[in-house]
Amino acid sequence: MKKLLSLLAVSAMVVSLCACSNGGSTQESAETTESSSDAETGTEGESTGVMPAIAKEDIKVGVIHITDPAEGSGYTYTHDLGIQGMQSNIGLDDSQIVRKNNVSDSDATAIENAIRECIEEGCNVIFATSWGFMDTCEALSEEFPDVIFSHGTGYKCNGVNFNNYFGRIYQARYLAGIAAGLKTESNKLGYVAAMGQENSEVTGGVNAFAMGAYSVNPDCEVYVKVTNSWFDPEGETQAAQALVDLGCDVIAQHCDTPNPQTVAEQNGVWGVGYNSDMSKDAPDAVLTSVMWDWSVYYTFAVQSIIDGTWTGENYFGGMADGLVNIAPLSDLCADGTQEAVDAARAQIIDEGFNVFDGVIETNDGSTVGEEGSTLSDSDITGSMNWYFKNVVVK
């Protein structure tokens, strides 16, 4: 009898847990069961794209999030703002969006289940926002040729119903580097990096930041500390503290939590946030934040599906598209920062300046690139494994 009771109590705990973490999504799925799932192949139109157009009212978007959008500042939050922006830009109904939250991106079964649930609920467009969702999307795109899979931050595509989207965040980091380079007094900038030199995305961000800082302050150095994790609140705090201890007085970051910014605030130095405007978390430290506006891509993608112009090609938008930018400069910035940032922004948007132009000196004494050309996109996304000359890893 006691065993039975305890079994009941344990299962009650499990059930209450499920009720907690899935409260949002069950509600959504309940709302969405009514809409028909048969109409997903869509209407025939004058398609210039590779997939038949889908009428606006038949579109149903499934979003796979790695964490919960309500977390307030980080990665998933900005992606979900993008989805919400797309929804209002295009005018989709709430029932046309299905979200699967807290899908671990290292658990292939969980990813597959989440995507299949979306498709069963009638989704014909899937946005998968994290790197680890890539291979599952690729596999399922063959099984479901009528469903369009769009995967964020990876590189694979099949040119038909599976593409990848990402952005030139390094352009925004270049601008943030200018703000940091002008502000620093110790000429030491800190950078909390999620991944080390082997990760091209993170390393490209470090380099762009360092080059931006170098362009206005050739004496400053960028110190990098690597947490080796995409989400490690304690490690991010400690890495930032170690950078402050080294004498860095501007702490930039490529990691999810606002912890590096709060460490900067606590130590009376400055910082550059990432993902969303982190000045709300550390108003006395944040100079600006490097930000994504994913609604630009989500709107573009869904509109092209409605118009029948979806090409299945990879998307790699930049500042000119409005996909990346920095948050409005705070009052903490040095005088003249706004002018310098505006000038660089104009160069990037109007004059084709692509940050990684010409011959670039690395911190091990060699050079990369050629005079008069710029690094190819595949080099930037896939093989940037060197640091700019003023980057210090120690």
Add this chain to the structure above:
Amino acid sequence: MSMLIKFLVAAVGAGTPLLFGTVGEILTEKTGHLNLGVEGMMSIGACIGFMAGYYTDNFFIAILAGAAAGALGALIYAVLTVTFMANQNVTGLTLTIFGIGFANFIGIFVLSKSPEGTLKLPEKITAAMRGGNIPALSKLPVVGELLFSYSPFVYIGIAIAVACAWYLNHTKAGLSLKAVGENPGAADAAGIKVTSVKYRNIIFGGAICGIGGVYCAMIINGGVWISNNVGGLGWIAVALVIFANWQPAYAIWGSFIFGALRVLKYYIPQSVLPFPIAFYDMLPFLITALVLVISSMRKSGRINLPAALGLNYFREER
């Protein structure tokens, strides 16, 4: 030299949440109950403690609320495993999953109501929790920074650990506790109220874990709420119990050593030891394994593992 001091200060900061979790779990395990829910109790404590601090702006209310919440988490565990004799491992794991989910749920719920889009602790409590301003003492060279520059949590943690060591080794109640963990049948026969001893110490241990959670929410994350803010430290605390050989006093230096190993990768110059970062991530666990091997090889060494750990006590089968 100054970098070395900063490293040691960072190590103490990184070790403090582990200290709370470890001491709390030692008390729990001394009852013979392996509670794998440390991470969950810390999460619940982090959430309730943070919210109490957020709304009252009072440091002590925040700590008390965190402790009470951790105790409540432990109470769930105690009811299930002591009274209903559920499987301890499963119950503990469930408590962890439940605690993290509960904390994130409350956190996200409050966050979504916040007009600023962020939950940041108000100024008064922020100043109180960071401390580091003991008049005169913290201004001393070297010693001031090494001994008197910490957040009040550090001193509270050490005081709790010392008090628990005293309690375990020098009081009658502590003796009863150890007897229950070694052989509940014999303790029962000796007139010790086994169930009451188990409840009291499991709940007390949960309260200590809860304070560790408050540290995670307030200090590690700089007073800004984020989801999953304990980030796996509770699991390390469970490992540290073995490292500390079930002795609260050993837990003090054990957790600071673990803290040092965790921050080592940020302070050691890459030019000195060019190991990959993954090596440093592995280091604390490598050392735990080594300690286990060495301590099991030493014949003279006493292992304080409670003999009845993990076994539920059925009075009827005595």
